[in-house]
Amino acid sequence: MESTEDSTVGSTVATTQSTPGRSRRIVLGVPSMVGLTLAAFGYAAALTPSLLPRKLMFLLLLTALGALAGYAVGTTAWWALRKIPPLGRWQAPRLLRFGIPAIAWLVAFGFTPVAVSWQGEQQTALDMPSTLPGTVTLIVMTVLISTLLLLVGRLIRLATNKVAGLITRIGPVHRWVSGQQPSRVHRSIAVVRACVAVAVIVLAVVGLRVGISALISSYDSVNANMEGQEPTNLGLNSGSPESYAPWETLGREGRFYVANTMTPAAIGEITGRPAQTPVRVYVGMEQGDTPDARTELAVKELDRVGAWDREYLVIFGVTGTGWVDPNAINALEAVTEGDVTTVAVQYSAVPSWIGFVIDPQTTIDQNRSMIDGVLAAWRAKPADQRPELILFGQSLGAMGTQGAWDASDTPVDVTAEIPHVIWMGPPAAAVLWKTWQADRTSGPAWDPVVGDGSIVRVLVSSGDTSKGPKPAPTIVFAAHANDPVVYWSPDLLLSKPDWLEPPLGPGVAPEMQWYPLVTFLQVGMDLIGGGEPPEVGHNYSANMAPAITLAVSPDGWTQENTERLQAALPSLRYATG
Numbered sequence: 338m339e340s341t342e343d344s345t346v347g348s349t350v351a352t353t354q355s356t357p358g359r360s361r362r363i364v365l366g367v368p369s370m371v372g373l374t375l376a377a378f379g380y381a382a383a384l385t386p387s388l389l390p391r392k393l394m395f396l397l398l399l400t401a402l403g404a405l406a407g408y409a410v411g412t413t414a415w416w417a418l419r420k421i422p423p424l425g426r427w428q429a430p431r432l433l434r435f436g437i438p439a440i441a442w443l444v445a446f447g448f449t450p451v452a453v454s455w456q457g458e459q460q461t462a463l464d465m466p467s468t469l470p471g472t473v474t475l476i477v478m479t480v481l482i483s484t485l486l487l488l489v490g491r492l493i494r495l496a497t498n499k500v501a502g503l504i505t506r507i508g509p510v511h512r513w514v515s516g517q518q519p520s521r522v523h524r525s526i527a528v529v530r531a532c533v534a535v536a537v538i539v540l541a542v543v544g545l546r547v548g549i550s551a552l553i554s555s556y557d558s559v560n561a562n563m564e565g566q567e568p569t570n571l572g573l574n575s576g577s578p579e580s581y582a583p584w585e586t587l588g589r590e591g592r593f594y595v596a597n598t599m600t601p602a603a604i605g606e607i608t609g610r611p612a613q614t615p616v617r618v619y620v621g622m623e624q625g626d627t628p629d630a631r632t633e634l635a636v637k638e639l640d641r642v643g644a645w646d647r648e649y650l651v652i653f654g655v656t657g658t659g660w661v662d663p664n665a666i667n668a669l670e671a672v673t674e675g676d677v678t679t680v681a682v683q684y685s686a687v688p689s690w691i692g693f694v695i696d697p698q699t700t701i702d703q704n705r706s707m708i709d710g711v712l713a714a715w716r717a718k719p720a721d722q723r724p725e726l727i728l729f730g731q732s733l734g735a736m737g738t739q740g741a742w743d744a745s746d747t748p749v750d751v752t753a754e755i756p757h758v759i760w761m762g763p764p765a766a767a768v769l770w771k772t773w774q775a776d777r778t779s780g781p782a783w784d785p786v787v788g789d790g791s792i793v794r795v796l797v798s799s800g801d802t803s804k805g806p807k808p809a810p811t812i813v814f815a816a817h818a819n820d821p822v823v824y825w826s827p828d829l830l831l832s833k834p835d836w837l838e839p840p841l842g843p844g845v846a847p848e849m850q851w852y853p854l855v856t857f858l859q860v861g862m863d864l865i866g867g868g869e870p871p872e873v874g875h876n877y878s879a880n881m882a883p884a885i886t887l888a889v890s891p892d893g894w895t896q897e898n899t900e901r902l903q904a905a906l907p908s909l910r911y912a913t914g
Contacts, residue, residue, distance in 0.1 A: 818842020
């Protein structure tokens with residue numbers, strides 16, 4: 338005969354399984370009062386200005402995510418508070434349960450036209466095209482998207498519970514659950530559900546990795562594609578018949594780079610003086626299984642082209658795909674009057690944002706190896722037969738090249754052998770930018786004074802004429818105050834950044850405020866929005882000539898030369914991948 342205790346346990350196990358009524362409550366149950374209230378706050382906070390104004394799609398996604406972030410915080414906090422005995426027994430009056438969220442959302446909806454107006458003002462201030470949604474459109478679409486995402490989350494929860502219910506019916510698991518004390522049965526089933534949830538997360542991660550692998554493979558195919566590319570006008574460059582780096586191995590970006598060297602005539606039109614033919618060295622990622630192997634080949638190419646006999650040698654940190662910005666290389670060749678060799682090494686074929694997310698160490702390893710290898714070869718030459726070194730890194734390339742040093746290194750350490758350094762749009766995680774910015778002696782975070790200010794200069798705007806050329810050594814950071822790449826970091830989740838302390842930098846809306854979680858989402862959305870005009874966000878095309886001439890400052894170079902160079906760069910720009 339079944340005991341009373343066994344009967345109780347069996348009943349408890351049965352009632353904890355998903356029933357139709359319980360399933361409906363999970364999916365269609367009334368949302369949390371606290372969750373809905375904080376969701377209104379999250380929605381309103383997401384509408385406040387960020388570093389860049391947003392297009393409609395990103396604005397809708399951001400407001401929906403802001404509302405859901407607020408809802409998640411509210412429901413989690415209320416769940417935790419309900420564990421306190423007095424609060425656990427308290428039942429809010431119906432008027433309170435529905436009235437407080439209703440008032441919160443009415444206020445949030447009333448704030449919407451104000452926020453839309455801020456977006457318009459920001460677009461106008463930054464010379465960006467207007468993409469303003471209607472207030473009603475914004476509200477309706479946000480509610481629909483938020484509701485849809487909430488339902489998806491609840492359906493995942495329901496599916497997890499059902500799978501856990503099926504598992505508890507399996508013989509060994511059922512016997513384990515049924516063998517618990519009645520007071521612990523619910524806890525045991527919760528353990529099963531937690532295990533299922535973990536399994537779902539693991540499967541999602543595995544699926545994501547598989548998807549990323551497939552995406553990487555697709556970019557590898559793009560990298561190998563030689564359609565529309567011909568090995569013409571290569572001269573001494575990599576990819577030429579005499580090169581140790583064959584044309585086919587350079588990758589798509591490398592082939593564009595070596596086939597479009599500046600001509601002496603084009604350089605002379607800018608400088609007004611005779612010029613030499615520059616040399617471009619490039620090693621594709623396929624030409625070595627390790628960073629050191631690719632570096633060794635790059636140094637071999639430098640020896641082949643006679644790079645040590647030139648006036649300048651540029652070490653160029655490429656972005657994720659191996660891209661070399663045409664504006665950057667053309668400006669470097671013009672400023673050095675063609676008496677220069679530029680060396681670049683590819684380390685991947687994926688866009689920078691993918692490389693930054695999945696494997697930021699790769700760019701650091703390759704650039705550290707390249708810088709160390711080139712410096713070792715440079716040191717081996719007689720002191721009077723060494724070219725003057727220039728280091729250039731843009732975006733992920735700036736982070737990678739900074740990885741050749743440690744956080745404890747100073748500007749003096751960096752420029753001990755490389756007197757000219759240009760870092761454009763360095764990511765917030767770039768070791769030297771992050772450290773020197775935090776340890777600045779004066780100035781705001783977006784225009785820091787590093788040390789005594791004699792070496793490091795921050796170019797916030799191309800029109801900053803107060804920072805004219807000076808003798809080397811010089812490190813130039815080009816970093817817009819509204820560049821999300823420069824300022825987005827996980828720290829934004831829970832702490833206010835010092836770059837949002839007044840005075841705010843040029844181009845940053847005065848209404849911008851920091852909100853936990855929300856600002857992290859806002860700046861992250863700015864990160865992928867793209868399409869900024871020159872001198873806005875991560876677009877440094879207007880800063881290229883000023884930054885490079887500020888760092889290199891060759892004898893006889895004038896402000897008029899810089900202006901002619903900047904004006905000429907758009908017409909000199911060649912096609913890339």
